């Protein structure tokens with residue numbers, strides 16, 4: 398899969414989500430990210446419905462629990478046939494390893510095992526919050542790098558971080574390790590609750606494997622135009 402742009406489908410009901418999707422005219426298969434807001438409301442059925450319509454799905458549930466619980470949950474998620482899914486890297490290496498095992502065990506024969514991505518530090522976390530609330534003595538860049546190495550050792554296929562951290566650590570990882578980056582904001586767009594943001598072209602230059610974009614597309618006056626502009630800036 399070459400350099401995907403995942404649109405975050407953060408809607409409060411599925412009518413709004415389908416209305417949004419049906420008005421878009423992508424030139425190729427659309428990549429979408431489904432998060433907790435929709436999954437907790439509609440469950441696996443919404444994943445199956447999107448899948449049946451041909452969307453490539455990133456199921457972003459950010460699992461964070463004891464290894465046994467995460468493994469058993471990952472087994473269930475694998476059966477849904479999504480492209481990738483997430484855990485929190487702060488859950489520890491044993492938990493990440495358990496998630497990977499669960500995904501492998503739960504994937505139906507002949508199907509591809511979903512990619513496992515570990516969320517390092519949420520893109521809404523700033524350097525100040527990391528220090529004052531999480532009481533972490535590392536810089537954000539070093540903390541993200543440390544969590545990325547732990548995730549890789551534990552068997553994750555990639556991480557979630559901000560595009561701002563990718564450049565400094567990319568050469569320490571194998572070429573197929575994925576750096577999936579939310580916190581994407583076109584230059585003229587507000588940050589909202591994101592603390593560490595970059596434009597699509599900055600993400601590309603820094604080496605992101607994929608970007609995740611929500612509000613700058615879903616809340617745009619003309620989502621098709623916003624999608625095309627962001628895609629152009631990401632892939633040019």
Ligand SMILES: O=c1ccn([C@@H]2O[C@H](COP(=O)(O)O)[C@@H](O)[C@H]2O)c(=O)[nH]1
Pocket residue numbers: 405407432516518519520521557558579580581589591609610611612613
């Ligand atoms: O560190 C993270 C991890 C996940 N996200 C998710 O990405 C989208 C971003 O949406 P925007 O509207 O473009 O801000 C959203 O679904 C988050 O849950 C993240 O932002 N940061």
